[in-house]
Amino acid sequence: xxxxxxxxxxxxxxxxxxxxxxxxxxxxxxxxxxxxxxxxxxxxxxxxxxxxxxxxxxxxxxxxxxxxxxxxxxxxxxxxxxxxxxxxxxxxxxxxxxxxxxxxxxxxxxxxxxxxxxxxxxxxxxxxxxxxxxxxxxxxxxxxxxxxxxxxxxxxxxxxxxxxxxxxxxxxxxxxxxxxxxxxxxxxxxxxxxxxxxxxxxxxxxxxxxxxxxxxxx
Numbered sequence: 727x728x729x730x731x732x733x734x735x736x737x738x739x740x741x742x743x744x745x746x747x748x749x750x751x752x753x754x755x756x757x758x759x760x761x762x763x764x765x766x767x768x769x770x771x772x773x774x775x776x777x778x779x780x781x782x783x784x785x786x787x788x789x790x791x792x793x794x795x796x797x798x799x800x801x802x803x804x805x806x807x808x809x810x811x812x813x814x815x816x817x818x819x820x821x822x823x824x825x826x827x828x829x830x831x832x833x834x835x836x837x838x839x840x841x842x843x844x845x846x847x848x849x850x851x852x853x854x855x856x857x858x859x860x861x862x863x864x865x866x867x868x869x870x871x872x873x874x875x876x877x878x879x880x881x882x883x884x885x886x887x888x889x890x891x892x893x894x895x896x897x898x899x900x901x902x903x904x905x906x907x908x909x910x911x912x913x914x915x916x917x918x919x920x921x922x923x924x925x926x927x928x929x930x931x932x933x934x935x936x937x938x939x940x941x942x943x944x
Contacts, residue, residue, distance in 0.1 A: 739853050739896040744798070751791035751901075751943030758784055759811045759935040763916075766929035777818040778927045785811030791941055793845070801845040803859065809837040811935075815878070817924060831877050831924070835867040841888055841909075853896035861888050863909060865933075878925050879917035884933055886911040892941075903941035910934055 743749070761780035769775065789807030796802055813833040819826070843861030865884040892905025911933035919925045 736852060739898055740901065743896070743901070744795075744850065746795065748792065748794045749944055751793070751903075751941050753787070753789040753791050753805060753807060753939050753941050755787045755937055755939035756784060757787055757809060757811055757935055757937040758782055759813060759933070761813055761815065762910075762932045762934045763928045764930040766926055768926045769928075774820055775817055775924065775927055776820050777816075778924070779816045779818075781814040781816055783812040783814055785809060787811075787839075787937060787939070789839075791943060793943070799846060801847065803841075803843045803845050803861070805841045805843065807839045807841070809839055809865075811835065811837065813880075817927075833880060834869075835880075836869050838866045838868060840864045843888065843890075847894070850894075850896075855894040855896075856891075857894065857905075858891050859889075859905075859907075862886070863888050865911075878922055878928065878931075879919055880931070881913075881915045881917050884911045884913060884915055886913075886933070890937075901941075901943040903943060905939050905941065907937050907939070908935070909937060 760782045763778070763780060765778070769778070787807045787809040789805055792804045794802045811834075813835070815831045817829040817831070819829065841861055841863040843859040845857050845859040847857040848855055863886060867880070867882040867884075886909065888907050888909045890905055890907025892903050895902045913932070914930045915933060916925075916928050916931040918928075
């Protein structure tokens with residue numbers, strides 16, 4: 727009886743999954759995003775804007791996941807996603823024209839992201855495994871950057887590296903994989919325009935994102 731119970735506790739779910747050449751899944755998650763700016767030299771000379779502070783915002787993401795087996799340790803992943811997020815910049819003004827000392831500019835882009843990653847996985851311990859991954863992503867903003875008076879403009883395309891860590895839990899009929907990743911943009915996404923009121927505040931703006939995702943893989 728003891729041996730029978732022990733065998734049940736060590737039951738291996740999806741025992742032949744590692745031999746699959748490829749498999750697919752769905753992704754649901756949340757993200758925290760913000761701008762990473764560098765101030766322009768003119769900002770130090772002009773005291774009309776005292777501070778310009780990017781704020782953290784939380785959003786949602788959903789997507790598809792395709793994984794191809796390279797070897798027992800390495801896999802290639804493609805994880806296109808729709809990212810719904812909000813980015814904010816808070817300006818503190820010294821001499822406001824309308825009496826407001828604080829202005830908040832919001833961006834609400836819908837981003838299509840195309841990450842390609844190399845995944846390095848550990849040995850499977852019963853129904854559990856740890857993995858890490860690194861890759862590159864390309865982003866395209868579909869909306870949320872309409873021109874308005876006084877607002878800076880953000881370019882619609884971005885790209886950069888990603889790095890993350892995750893866990894595979896092998897269940898009866900699918901793999902549940904929570905993971906966290908850091909994603910940084912490389913290019914300057916500030917679309918500088920001399921006619922825009924606050925454009926002279928920033929010299930360079932880059933994107934930063936932390937994403938907590940939950941994959942459901944078959």
